[in-house]
Amino acid sequence: MRLSKENKPFYGGLAVINGVMFSGKNIQTTTVRLKDSTFDHFDIDRKEFAWAKKLRKIPIVRGLVSVVESSANGNRHLNFSAERMADLPKEAHDSRQSKLVLTIGVAAAGVISFIFGKIAFTVIPALIAGTFFKSWFPGHVEQNIVEGVIKFLLLLSYIYLISMTPMIRRVLQYHGAEHKVINCYERGMELTVQNVQQCSRYHYRCGSSFIMFTIIIGMFVYMIVPTDPLIERILYRLILLPVVIGISFEVLFLTNKVRSIPIAKYLGYPGIWVQFFTTKQPMNDQVEVSIASFKRLLELEKANGEVLEYTKQIGQCKKNNETSNIDAKCFY
Numbered sequence: 001m002r003l004s005k006e007n008k009p010f011y012g013g014l015a016v017i018n019g020v021m022f023s024g025k026n027i028q029t030t031t032v033r034l035k036d037s038t039f040d041h042f043d044i045d046r047k048e049f050a051w052a053k054k055l056r057k058i059p060i061v062r063g064l065v066s067v068v069e070s071s072a073n074g075n076r077h078l079n080f081s082a083e084r085m086a087d088l089p090k091e092a093h094d095s096r097q098s099k100l101v102l103t104i105g106v107a108a109a110g111v112i113s114f115i116f117g118k119i120a121f122t123v124i125p126a127l128i129a130g131t132f133f134k135s136w137f138p139g140h141v142e143q144n145i146v147e148g149v150i151k152f153l154l155l156l157s158y159i160y161l162i163s164m165t166p167m168i169r170r171v172l173q174y175h176g177a178e179h180k181v182i183n184c185y186e187r188g189m190e191l192t193v194q195n196v197q198q199c200s201r202y203h204y205r206c207g208s209s210f211i212m213f214t215i216i217i218g219m220f221v222y223m224i225v226p227t228d229p230l231i232e233r234i235l236y237r238l239i240l241l242p243v244v245i246g247i248s249f250e251v252l253f254l255t256n257k258v259r260s261i262p263i264a265k266y267l268g269y270p271g272i273w274v275q276f277f278t279t280k281q282p283m284n285d286q287v288e289v290s291i292a293s294f295k296r297l298l299e300l301e302k303a304n305g306e307v308l309e310y311t312k313q314i315g316q317c318k319k320n321n322e323t324s325n326i327d328a329k330c331f332y
Contacts, residue, residue: 011182011297012205014074015175016081017167020290021074022178022297026304030077031293032084033285039292042080043300044073063249064242070207122218122237125150130230143227148219155211159277169280176201177282177290179275191291193284201279204256208278209271213248216270221247 014021019032023046030042052069056062129137129147137146162168183199184191203209218237221244225236255268282290 010205011185011294012070013178013182013294014070014077014207015171015178016078017085017171018174018289019081020174020178020181020293021077022181022294023073024297024301027297027300028073028077029293029297029300030080031289031296032081033289034084039289040084041293041296042077043296044076045304046073059250060243060246063246066249067245119238119241121151121154122241123234125154126234126237127230130227130233140227141223144219144222147222148215151215151218152212155215155274156277163277163280170286172278172280173282173286174290176279177286179203179206179279180282180287181290181294185294191295193287193291196287196291197282197284201281202272202275204259204268204271205252206271206275206278208274209255209268210248210252212271212274213251214244217248217251218244 012023014023016030016032018034019030021028021030026046028044028046031039032042034040052065055065125147128150129143133146134143137143163172177196179201180196180199181191182203184196187199189195189199221240222237225233225240227233251267252271255265255271258264259268
């Protein structure tokens with residue numbers, strides 16, 4: 001049976017080493033295939049602070065919160081998959097340091113690597129455009145366009161170079177498997193290998209689409225600040241980087257909302273095009289892992305929702321001083 005879009009929540013995902021992570025409203029789970037062909041899982045609760053919930057209601061700002069959270073949690077799942085591929089037992093890992101220190105350390109590493117990556121991706125193109133192409137394209141608009149083109153070429157070159165390694169190519173295949181499973185689910189089809197393989201490996205909410213939108217949005221945002229002198233140009237870009245990220249996040253989700261509209265769907269095509277390089281056609285065994293991970297997420301989300309509803313109704317009973325025989329009074 002096909003579910004209506006109103007009743008179907010959005011799910012995200014991340015390709016990891018030999019597996020896939022899926023993220024729901026309250027749970028994130030990763031499933032990887034071990035060397036002996038068995039599956040291993042890593043589940044974490046998505047706990048959110050009150051201040052973060054308030055920030056998520058503010059346009060543009062909510063994009064920054066989501067990106068930082070995704071970077072932190074994503075690194076934890078990548079770390080898990082790397083350890084399992086190295087056959088490191090979980091007990092040995094936990095014995096080296098406490099779980100709290102481990103969680104903080106890995107999450108911080110993910111955020112820091114993201115920040116430094118975005119800074120480098122912002123500064124280097126500005127330096128190249130302002131140093132080597134200034135004499136050929138001296139105009140303000142021209143310089144912004146050249147800078148955007150350099151960013152795009154750097155992105156594609158980086159993806160191409162890393163995709164030449166067998167391990168990264170497999171990760172890109174798992175990325176395709178992740179998209180196929182989400183597309184299959186959103187179309188209301190049964191999650192079988194055959195059905196999933198029939199679905200597209202491209203998706204409007206992909207993180208690589210988000211990166212593409214930061215390039216496009218950046219060209220327009222940086223039009224309002226000067227390109228000379230070079231040091232001032234770089235400083236303005238670093239200052240405006242959170243704005244570019246926030247707007248790009250809003251554009252990403254806007255393109256997802258309008259993808260069913262005949263003309264508006266083309267707004268998301270730049271992000272779809274870059275996925276030609278960031279995803280690869282998965283094999284059936286990789287699709288199996290992705291399906292297993294997504295089904296596990298659905299089961300955990302359902303169980304979590306039932307627990308939350310149970311807790312909510314018990315709290316209501318206690319509020320009404322119905323403390324005796326709570327189960328009978330609240331549920332039967």
